[in-house]
Amino acid sequence: MTRIGIHDLAVATTHHVVELDDLAEAAGVDPAKYRLGLGQERMSFPAPDDDVVTIGAAAAAPILERHGADGIRTVLFATESGVDQSKSGGVFVHRLLGLPPTVRTVELKQACYGGTAALQTALGIVARDPRERVLVISSDIARYELDSPGEPTQGAAAVAMLVSADPDILEIEPIAGVNTTDVDDFWRPTDSTTAIVDGALSLDAYLHSVTGAWDDYRAQGGPDVDEIHRFVYHQPFTKMARKAHAHLAAHTGVELPVETLETSFRYNRVLGNSYTASLFVGLAAVLDHEDDLAGTRIGLFSYGSGSVSEIITGIVQDGYREHSRRDETAAALAARVRLPLDDYRALHAATTTSSADVETPHVTTRPYRFAGVRGRARHYE
Numbered sequence: 001m002t003r004i005g006i007h008d009l010a011v012a013t014t015h016h017v018v019e020l021d022d023l024a025e026a027a028g029v030d031p032a033k034y035r036l037g038l039g040q041e042r043m044s045f046p047a048p049d050d051d052v053v054t055i056g057a058a059a060a061a062p063i064l065e066r067h068g069a070d071g072i073r074t075v076l077f078a079t080e081s082g083v084d085q086s087k088s089g090g091v092f093v094h095r096l097l098g099l100p101p102t103v104r105t106v107e108l109k110q111a112c113y114g115g116t117a118a119l120q121t122a123l124g125i126v127a128r129d130p131r132e133r134v135l136v137i138s139s140d141i142a143r144y145e146l147d148s149p150g151e152p153t154q155g156a157a158a159v160a161m162l163v164s165a166d167p168d169i170l171e172i173e174p175i176a177g178v179n180t181t182d183v184d185d186f187w188r189p190t191d192s193t194t195a196i197v198d199g200a201l202s203l204d205a206y207l208h209s210v211t212g213a214w215d216d217y218r219a220q221g222g223p224d225v226d227e228i229h230r231f232v233y234h235q236p237f238t239k240m241a242r243k244a245h246a247h248l249a250a251h252t253g254v255e256l257p258v259e260t261l262e263t264s265f266r267y268n269r270v271l272g273n274s275y276t277a278s279l280f281v282g283l284a285a286v287l288d289h290e291d292d293l294a295g296t297r298i299g300l301f302s303y304g305s306g307s308v309s310e311i312i313t314g315i316v317q318d319g320y321r322e323h324s325r326r327d328e329t330a331a332a333l334a335a336r337v338r339l340p341l342d343d344y345r346a347l348h349a350a351t352t353t354s355s356a357d358v359e360t361p362h363v364t365t366r367p368y369r370f371a372g373v374r375g376r377a378r379h380y381e
């Protein structure tokens, strides 16, 4: 049987970053609540000319530079921060990257689960024709209302993955455990730039989904918990992954040390929630910071509010370290410009669902930017 999986992955983020210590000070909150209580230090924040298209293109460009576009006949763009109700953000990315017209392009949505749905779709396309390679882009900007409990769990990032036969990095195994439960824990109405969330319910729904997906994974014949060497969870804030791991340990009756999650937090702690990208940001952090994973099995838990969740596993490939983009990711994180709190609040408040014509100020120094709206259509350069 053909081995199929992740051949390359790259992370990108926004121009700005907000220090959660600044947020805590302004809110009169103990900074330890964010650092330890949530496990977060910083959150990426978009400049006016950043959005999910520009950071998605920034994540995908280095993949095309390394591998070229041969065999790519599909772009799957996963987001819950879509820039249009009809047109896929992926079509803008397709043009920015100079991809040929012989590529089908579509956007997928189911809260943070959308990236995993895109990955599963890509695996199916490559299984049908192993000559094909699929570009999967998960890109999101997490927004909650100012002064709400969700505010310190905002963030932004994009992950691009090339899915192919004979992957260099992670072979995805065929067995998956899934769980769909209709729940109003988190959603974003079409007229709102911020999510509505029932925090306590969202935590419960996430944990319920961990065990639901796990039980299905086992029922499908998936290996037992002690045959999975590393777990990576969707990280709305890194403490959530600790809760999930403890919950899985209690459910299975097997001791699962939370310290083994530490490396998966390295990027998410300083990016914040990146919705569809978050799980794969965690995967990138593990692959970039652990040297001895070749041949081991990694379990990936994906949760999207509303809710759909899934557990999949992958086998780390020999030589995966040679394909690491650790230095590039470190550079993207370090290049972010710290946003003073007053400026952050002003930018946040100025975000709108309006499609009125506007020229966007030139702020970002990265290669792709949202230039503005003309004739009610978005323009990128």
Ligand code: HMG
Residues within 6 Å of the ligand: 030, 032, 033, 034, 036, 037, 038, 080, 111, 112, 113, 149, 150, 151, 152, 153, 186, 197, 198, 199, 200, 202, 203, 206, 234, 235, 236, 237, 239, 240, 273, 275, 303, 304, 305, 306
């Ligand atoms: P909150 O009101 O800040 O909660 O809301 P809290 O008062 O319970 O405090 C949080 C933690 O900080 C607690 O730890 C406190 O003890 C601790 P815990 O008991 O839970 O382990 N704490 C301190 N620790 C150290 N020093 C201190 C201190 N003070 C308190 N001084 C909440 C927290 C996460 C609910 C809020 O930020 C929120 O609503 N966030 C958005 C929703 C969310 O992220 N939900 C997660 C599950 S749903 C999901 O993952 C899907 C999602 O990504 C969306 C999608 O699918 O698209 C969100």
